[in-house]
Amino acid sequence: MIGASNVFERYIGIDYSGAQTPTSSLKGLRVYQASRGSVTAEVPPPPSPRKHWTRKGVAECLVSSLRECNPTFVGIDHAFSFPLKYFAKHGLQHDWSAFLDDFQMHWPTDGDHMYVDFVRHDLWGAGALRSGNSRWRRITEIRTRTAKSVFHFDCQGTVAKSTHAGLPWLRFIRQQLGGKVFFWPFDGWRPPEGASVIAEVYPALWNKAFDQGDRSGDQHDAFVIAEWARQQDEVSLLEPLFTPPLSKDDMAAAEVEGWIFGLR
Numbered sequence: 001m002i003g004a005s006n007v008f009e010r011y012i013g014i015d016y017s018g019a020q021t022p023t024s025s026l027k028g029l030r031v032y033q034a035s036r037g038s039v040t041a042e043v044p045p046p047p048s049p050r051k052h053w054t055r056k057g058v059a060e061c062l063v064s065s066l067r068e069c070n071p072t073f074v075g076i077d078h079a080f081s082f083p084l085k086y087f088a089k090h091g092l093q094h095d096w097s098a099f100l101d102d103f104q105m106h107w108p109t110d111g112d113h114m115y116v117d118f119v120r121h122d123l124w125g126a127g128a129l130r131s132g133n134s135r136w137r138r139i140t141e142i143r144t145r146t147a148k149s150v151f152h153f154d155c156q157g158t159v160a161k162s163t164h165a166g167l168p169w170l171r172f173i174r175q176q177l178g179g180k181v182f183f184w185p186f187d188g189w190r191p192p193e194g195a196s197v198i199a200e201v202y203p204a205l206w207n208k209a210f211d212q213g214d215r216s217g218d219q220h221d222a223f224v225i226a227e228w229a230r231q232q233d234e235v236s237l238l239e240p241l242f243t244p245p246l247s248k249d250d251m252a253a254a255e256v257e258g259w260i261f262g263l264r
């Protein structure tokens with residue numbers, strides 16, 4: 001198991017953007033990385049005519065990077081699953097891999113020229129067959145008191161678009177890497193020794209504890225994810241967060257809905 005004698009070697013924070021298409025250069029898509037004892041720094045996209053990262057580029061870079069043996073913690077700030085009411089409405093199995101397949105089939109937002117709104121407004125895909133209600137929230141969102149529903153579109157501070165844009169890319173990473181990466185908590189609550197972990201995070205839990213300096217809001221959120229994880233791991237406080245103190249019922253729900261890492 002991960003512990004004081006076997007910590008992560010890298011920490012990656014991703015502030016995610018659901019704007020435009022998967023191949024669009026997105027100012028709101030930022031990546032920061034830290035290593036043990038290093039200064040947390042922004043990771044620029046590979047050289048290209050695009051100034052900023054694309055969602056497709058981030059996914060491909062993660063696949064390439066996580067194929068290495070270095071145990072890495074990756075925090076991404078969009079939801080990894082939907083409320084139980086969504087599964088019940090659409091008669092879906094409580095199986096995350098099956099959920100990702102079903103979602104991508106109806107919301108193919110990983111297509112090169114695909115906007116989330118194309119599917120929302122029935123111009124492509126079959127989003128109407130896999131819709132939700134903005135009043136539905138996951139238990140983890142309710143617990144934060146500030147996180148909005150994954151179906152709450154067109155409102156400041158929501159993650160609806162980034163979630164609907166990002167889920168197919170989680171599927172892509174999972175398909176490319178198989179057992180080389182551990183998606184928490186869907187693959188279990190405690191990662192095996194030496195595993196790289198990808199987890200949902202909510203930087204609003206921690207960003208006020210770090211000086212923003214001259215970073216933009218998107219840069220700061222990505223920075224905070226990586227730096228917070230690095231600091232927690234260096235004092236052996238990251239490992240306990242893999243098993244939050246949840247009731248039996250809440251834990252069972254979180255295994256389907258997902259959980260925000262670090263939230264107790």
